[in-house]
Amino acid sequence: MTLFRLGMLVAALSLCIGLALSNPTIDEYLTFVERELAKAIERSDGAQLSPERSMVRTIFRSHSHELVDSVVRPHTVRRNWGLVSVYDSSVFNSRIVVLGVAGRFIPLQGIDEAIVRLGRLAF
Numbered sequence: 001m002t003l004f005r006l007g008m009l010v011a012a013l014s015l016c017i018g019l020a021l022s023n024p025t026i027d028e029y030l031t032f033v034e035r036e037l038a039k040a041i042e043r044s045d046g047a048q049l050s051p052e053r054s055m056v057r058t059i060f061r062s063h064s065h066e067l068v069d070s071v072v073r074p075h076t077v078r079r080n081w082g083l084v085s086v087y088d089s090s091v092f093n094s095r096i097v098v099l100g101v102a103g104r105f106i107p108l109q110g111i112d113e114a115i116v117r118l119g120r121l122a123f
Contacts, residue, residue, distance in 0.1 A: 019083040024100035026078050029087045032098070032105045034068040040115040092117040 024032075041060055060067065076089040085100040086108075094117055097109040 016083060019102055022103040023080065023083065023085055024103055024105065026073070026076065026087075028103070029076070029078070029085075029098065029100060029105065030068050030072060033072050033089070033091075033096075034064050036111060037068070037115065038064060 038060070041057055072089055072091055075091055076087055079086045079088070083101070087096075087098045087100060087105075089096040089098075092114050094113045095110045096107070096114050098111065099106040099108055
């Protein structure tokens with residue numbers, strides 16, 4: 001085995017170990033979902049909010065962690081492949097599929113649809 005091949009093997013193994021160590025957990029996924037939903041609520045036009053809508057925004061701001069934990073966690077399946085994880089959630093009558101790799105999340109399907117449905121429910 002040449003030195004170049006040995007170096008490439010060490011680099012590939014190091015990359016795999018790094019990906020395995022940074023594979024996101026379910027708690028990190030829930031934080032990601034909470035952050036995305038908070039962004040969607042903040043994007044709504046605050047100047048035209050009725051008192052009811054304003055109350056919903058306030059409740060979500062103060063209890064978002066509990067809401068996401070009680071609504072999203074029970075309806076989420078994590079498929080852990082060691083180096084990456086795929087999170088499949090059924091929320092607001094829509095399916096959300098997110099790829100978790102290297103501590104980051106890449107929405108693959110449905111997150112925009114879930115945010116629109118949340119907006120319709122809340123506002």
